[in-house]
Amino acid sequence: MYNTILSVHSYLAYAALGLLFIATINAIFGLTSKGLFKSKDRSISLFALIVCHMQLLAGLMLYFVSPLGLESFGQMKEAALRLTSLEHPLINIIALTLITIGWSKHKKEESNNGKFKKIAIFYTLGLLLILSRLPWANWLN
Numbered sequence: 001m002y003n004t005i006l007s008v009h010s011y012l013a014y015a016a017l018g019l020l021f022i023a024t025i026n027a028i029f030g031l032t033s034k035g036l037f038k039s040k041d042r043s044i045s046l047f048a049l050i051v052c053h054m055q056l057l058a059g060l061m062l063y064f065v066s067p068l069g070l071e072s073f074g075q076m077k078e079a080a081l082r083l084t085s086l087e088h089p090l091i092n093i094i095a096l097t098l099i100t101i102g103w104s105k106h107k108k109e110e111s112n113n114g115k116f117k118k119i120a121i122f123y124t125l126g127l128l129l130i131l132s133r134l135p136w137a138n139w140l141n
Ligand code: HEM
Pocket: 049, 050, 053, 054, 056, 057, 100, 103, 104
């Protein structure tokens, strides 16, 4: 169970980060070039949102089965354990909330510029937060 969820979380991370990066760049490009917000732009942003939500669900499950998750909570002097049991989950929940707020807010915008702007701002913030607290050493080993 633990190994399966860890594998899913580990591989989905590539898709989530990749799509989030593409959606962010796409929105910044649309914003600066004052382009039309087409169905392609909506699809890219939605696809990134969906994969990020799947990663959130996988992460939440992982937190309760991993020895580095809830089980290690409280061992705050160990930097590696503090990262996986507190910082990474907390920061990523905040990041995912921001990304979801951005998606939600873009729908309420009328203008092309407004839509690109909401995605650009909130997805960028989310991406930076995620990158700031990844357990890189565990992942790329
Ligand atoms: C396999 C897991 C998941 C999938 C495939 C998924 C997919 C989606 C999709 C497609 C939307 C956008 C709906 C739309 O605006 O058209 C959405 C919205 C949302 N999801 Fe998820 N989701 C998943 C897990 C989660 C989890 C675990 C949470 C919270 C703990 C969550 C919270 C939300 C919220 C709050 C919205 C509302 C955004 C809005 O106001 O438009 N999702 N999700």
